[in-house]
Amino acid sequence: MPVISITNLTKKFNGFTAVDGISLEINEGEVFGLLGPNGAGKTTTISMLATILPPTSGTATLCGHDCATATDEVRKCIGIVFQDQSLDDELTGRENMDMHGRLYGMRDELRKNRMNELLKLVELEQFADKQIKTYSGGMKRRLEIARGLMHHPKILFLDEPTIGLDPQTRRKLWDYIKAVNRDERITIILTTHYMDEADELCDRIAIVDKGKIIALDTPEGHKKSLGGDVASVECSEPEKFAALLGKAKLAKKANVAEGGKVIATVENGGEAVPKIMALAEKNGIAVKSVLVKQPNLEDVFLHYTGREIRDEEAGEKDRMKGAMRMHGRR
Ligand SMILES: Nc1ncnc2c1ncn2[C@@H]1O[C@H](COP(=O)(O)OP(=O)(O)OP(=O)(O)O)[C@@H](O)[C@H]1O
Ligand SMILES: [Mg+2]
Numbered sequence: 001m002p003v004i005s006i007t008n009l010t011k012k013f014n015g016f017t018a019v020d021g022i023s024l025e026i027n028e029g030e031v032f033g034l035l036g037p038n039g040a041g042k043t044t045t046i047s048m049l050a051t052i053l054p055p056t057s058g059t060a061t062l063c064g065h066d067c068a069t070a071t072d073e074v075r076k077c078i079g080i081v082f083q084d085q086s087l088d089d090e091l092t093g094r095e096n097m098d099m100h101g102r103l104y105g106m107r108d109e110l111r112k113n114r115m116n117e118l119l120k121l122v123e124l125e126q127f128a129d130k131q132i133k134t135y136s137g138g139m140k141r142r143l144e145i146a147r148g149l150m151h152h153p154k155i156l157f158l159d160e161p162t163i164g165l166d167p168q169t170r171r172k173l174w175d176y177i178k179a180v181n182r183d184e185r186i187t188i189i190l191t192t193h194y195m196d197e198a199d200e201l202c203d204r205i206a207i208v209d210k211g212k213i214i215a216l217d218t219p220e221g222h223k224k225s226l227g228g229d230v231a232s233v234e235c236s237e238p239e240k241f242a243a244l245l246g247k248a249k250l251a252k253k254a255n256v257a258e259g260g261k262v263i264a265t266v267e268n269g270g271e272a273v274p275k276i277m278a279l280a281e282k283n284g285i286a287v288k289s290v291l292v293k294q295p296n297l298e299d300v301f302l303h304y305t306g307r308e309i310r311d312e313e314a315g316e317k318d319r320m321k322g323a324m325r326m327h328g329r330r
Contacts, residue, residue: 145161
């Protein structure tokens, strides 16, 4: 049975459509990913599901409760970790968690036991009585996850859980997210613009762009949906060659990626290489290299949108958000 059912969920801000008629069902125990570039509408979607923003139109039910009308019931069954850090830096880890437990009306004994259980799960017992300002970025995220679980929610939202963290810390955090999903038997909805994160953690991924779901499948299913291999061609006149590949029906789709390479979806990589070379030669295009590989999620995004998910702007915004988090601003 789906634990979340979403039908035509839409959010408009002064006429601008941030979330554009999303429909989907998420099953109990799933780790579900919303993967998309900056501004795709990921946070807005989560905010509506978490009763923080009212939908403009459409509906969503969580554990059978409508997110627009049964906000108290929905709030009891969800935990949320926001995109930007939301801990009180002056308080200790334990105090931050305790405050959350009190907000949910948990009794003393229950709160204490739950805190110890969760601090153990995210391996922060040793640091529990230290102020948050002494924590590293990764430790803060782990504490936020633990705090979000205090009241035994059935669904946990993680909005960009590893943004601004270094690669090693990100990997470690993935282990905690997996442990939470397994040990707490909880449904997790996470947003990310990191392909590797979605690939590693999610049972299913909705690729979102401009407020719409453009593809929805398992990580493997997404890659298979391209129906073959991906050829990456370094050549002169990439725009012209991408168009030629499509016209000659050598590629199902061919786009020019950042760095000027032509990324073409082809049926069979091995068979395509000599044909690609011949086409280039015929049209006076100099080919420097051709690389054939199995598609990854970046290729999937490029295939469907003609753009890459990580652009310069995204990288810059990422760094800014990381820096803001380090300074504890909201
Ligand atoms: N309160 C608001 N008022 C007006 N526009 C908004 C508001 N909140 C979000 N938007 C716009 O809606 C779009 C979607 O924003 P949203 O924050 O949901 O994107 P996102 O996918 O979470 O992006 P990011 O990866 O940067 O977190 C953006 O164009 C954003 O500028
Ligand atoms: Mg966001």
